[in-house]
Amino acid sequence: MLLFPTLAFLCLLPLLALAAEDFYKILGVAKDADDRQIKKAYRTLSKKYHPDKNPGDETVAQRFVEISEAYDVLSEDETRRIYDQHGHEGIKQHQQGGRPGARHDPFDMFSRFFGGGGHFGGGQRRGPTMEVRISVPLRDFYTGKDHDFKIEKQAICSKCEGSGSKDGQRDTCRKCNGQGMMIQKQQLAPGIFQQMQMQCDMCGGRGSTVKHACPVCQGARVVREEESFELSVEKGIPVGARVTFENEGDDSPDYVAGDLVVQLFEKEPELGSEESERTDGTFFRRKDTNLFWREVLSLREAWMGDWSRNLTHLDGHVVHLHRERGHVVQPGTVEVIHGEGMPVWRHEDGPDFGNLHIEYVVVLPDQMESGMEKDFWATWDKWKKKRVDLGKLSGRPEPKHDEL
Ligand SMILES: [Zn+2]
Ligand SMILES: [Zn+2]
Numbered sequence: 001m002l003l004f005p006t007l008a009f010l011c012l013l014p015l016l017a018l019a020a021e022d023f024y025k026i027l028g029v030a031k032d033a034d035d036r037q038i039k040k041a042y043r044t045l046s047k048k049y050h051p052d053k054n055p056g057d058e059t060v061a062q063r064f065v066e067i068s069e070a071y072d073v074l075s076e077d078e079t080r081r082i083y084d085q086h087g088h089e090g091i092k093q094h095q096q097g098g099r100p101g102a103r104h105d106p107f108d109m110f111s112r113f114f115g116g117g118g119h120f121g122g123g124q125r126r127g128p129t130m131e132v133r134i135s136v137p138l139r140d141f142y143t144g145k146d147h148d149f150k151i152e153k154q155a156i157c158s159k160c161e162g163s164g165s166k167d168g169q170r171d172t173c174r175k176c177n178g179q180g181m182m183i184q185k186q187q188l189a190p191g192i193f194q195q196m197q198m199q200c201d202m203c204g205g206r207g208s209t210v211k212h213a214c215p216v217c218q219g220a221r222v223v224r225e226e227e228s229f230e231l232s233v234e235k236g237i238p239v240g241a242r243v244t245f246e247n248e249g250d251d252s253p254d255y256v257a258g259d260l261v262v263q264l265f266e267k268e269p270e271l272g273s274e275e276s277e278r279t280d281g282t283f284f285r286r287k288d289t290n291l292f293w294r295e296v297l298s299l300r301e302a303w304m305g306d307w308s309r310n311l312t313h314l315d316g317h318v319v320h321l322h323r324e325r326g327h328v329v330q331p332g333t334v335e336v337i338h339g340e341g342m343p344v345w346r347h348e349d350g351p352d353f354g355n356l357h358i359e360y361v362v363v364l365p366d367q368m369e370s371g372m373e374k375d376f377w378a379t380w381d382k383w384k385k386k387r388v389d390l391g392k393l394s395g396r397p398e399p400k401h402d403e404l
Contacts (some may be wrong), residue, residue: 020088021066023069023070023073023074023083024070024074026066026067026069026070027041027042027045027067027070027071027074028041028045029041031084035075036158038071038074038075039075039158039161041071042067042068042070042071042075043156043251044247044257045067046064046067046068046071046106046109046110047247047256047257048246048247048256049063049064049067050064050110051064053256064106065106067106068104068106068109068110069106071109072104072109073091079091079094082094125254125255125256126255126256126258127249127250127251127252127255127256127257127258128249128250128258129249129258129259129260129261130151130153130248130249130250130258130259130260130261131261131262131263132149132151132260132261132262132263133262133263133265134147134149134231134262134263134264134265135264135265135266135267136233136264136265136266136267137266137267137269137270137272137277137282138266138267138269138281138282138284138286138314139277139279139281139282139314139315140233141233141235141236141237141239141266141286141342142235142236142281142313142314142315142342142343143235143314143315144232144233144234144235144236144343145233146230146231146232146233147230147231147232147233148228148229148230148231149228149229149231149262150226150227150228150229151226151227151229151260152224152225152226152227153224153225153227153248153249153250153251153260154222154223154224154225154250154251154252155222155223155224155225155227155251156221156222156223156251156252156253157214157216157217157220157221157222157223158216159214159215159216159217160214160216160217160221162221162222162252162253163210163214163221163253164210164213164214164217164219164220164221165210165211165212165213165214165219166210166212166213166214166215167211167212169210169211169212170208170209170210171208171209171210171211172207172208173200173202173203173206173207173208173209174202174209175200175201175202175203176200176202176203176207178207178208179200179207180199180200180203180205180206180207181197181198181199181200181205182197182198182199182200183195183196183197183198184196184197184198221252221253222251222252222253227248229245229248229260229262231243231262233264234345234346235343235345235351236289236342236343236344236345236346236347237264237345238288238345239264239265239266239286240263240264240265241263241264242261242262242263242264243261243262243263243264244259244260244261244262245259245260245261245262246259247259248260266286269282269283270282276316279312279313279314279316280293280311280312280313281311281312281313281314281315282314284314284356286342288342288354289341289342289343289344289353289354289355290341290342290354290355290356290357291340291341291342291354291355291356291357292356292357292359293311293356293357293358293359294358294359294360294361295309295311295321295358295359295360295361296360296361296362296363297329297360297361297362297363298362298363298365299362299363299364299365301323301329302328302329302330302331302360302362303328304325304326305323305324305325305326305327305328305329306323306324306325306326307322307323308320308321308322308323309321309322313340319337319340319356321335321358329360329362330360331360331361331362332359332360332361333359333360334357334358334359334360335357335358335360336355336356336357336358337355337356337357337358338355339353339355340353340355340356341353341354341355341356342354
């Protein structure tokens, strides 16, 4: 019975493989992505999948070519329009028809972008890891929520594509002949020389200079920029957890951007402005998968029973607490309610929850109406003879006076 659907599926596979992958998908951008987003995607992916970074890996090399192809088409208005209207077939015809050899060499494209030889020089360097701390309310740890946040970071200047030059032109440095380094001879004593390798001061070790600096970055090739990210706070994720955004750290033409690491913390509880944020749960305290809450009972409630409470949990559902008449709750009693704690993070077989611990605090009345006080006094007086031996209960020596 199962065989037939499997066969049908297998027959479909070659068909699926034939269809070329969508250019927008390859770059991981939306159909309406703007120029800047497309550039950024190319910049990040081309560095990540550069064959120099993954020597000998054929699939990675293939990916690098695909990324370059996708960028080549989507970065120009004309070809992007053709692709949007006629897809891969349209692009193929356009390339065969008008401009033979119009397709760009992926390494050329890479070097145009990063102002280098199309390769990472001397092994590929990686930028520093960037760490930020973000605090979110306990509610978001319970329900799970996506958070938008912004950080300022170093980005490649989009005006000059990281060349630092107004016209995109970089010239070989005259002083060091493009080496970035110079040998300096220093005389230590008559006839004794020491040779030292120094960074070229004219090009700052880069090996090339620009005549006309880019007006946006003043030749620095990078700018400080604010960028938005979306952080997914998963249900039950532990406090202090680190969420990594690969290659989203400070960027530079000289290296592959390091990761951006967000460390999650819990915000101090406060009542929100919206109704859904005004729950008892806001003030639950969390320890791992357990939640803790202190519930206050009056003397009458603790002693005589017959009370109920509705606790609103973090997502708004109600936890009902109650005791029948005659059911005593001793002060300091902790009631454990199973399954009302925090969700277990990434629990494998369906959702699972920790426990909610309720500690009961009993408040004795400071003041009573005088009539009430008299009534109580009379009642106590009447029943005084029926002693409760606190000493025996607590294991202390015999009491010296009456206690009730
Ligand atoms: Zn130089
Ligand atoms: Zn610039």
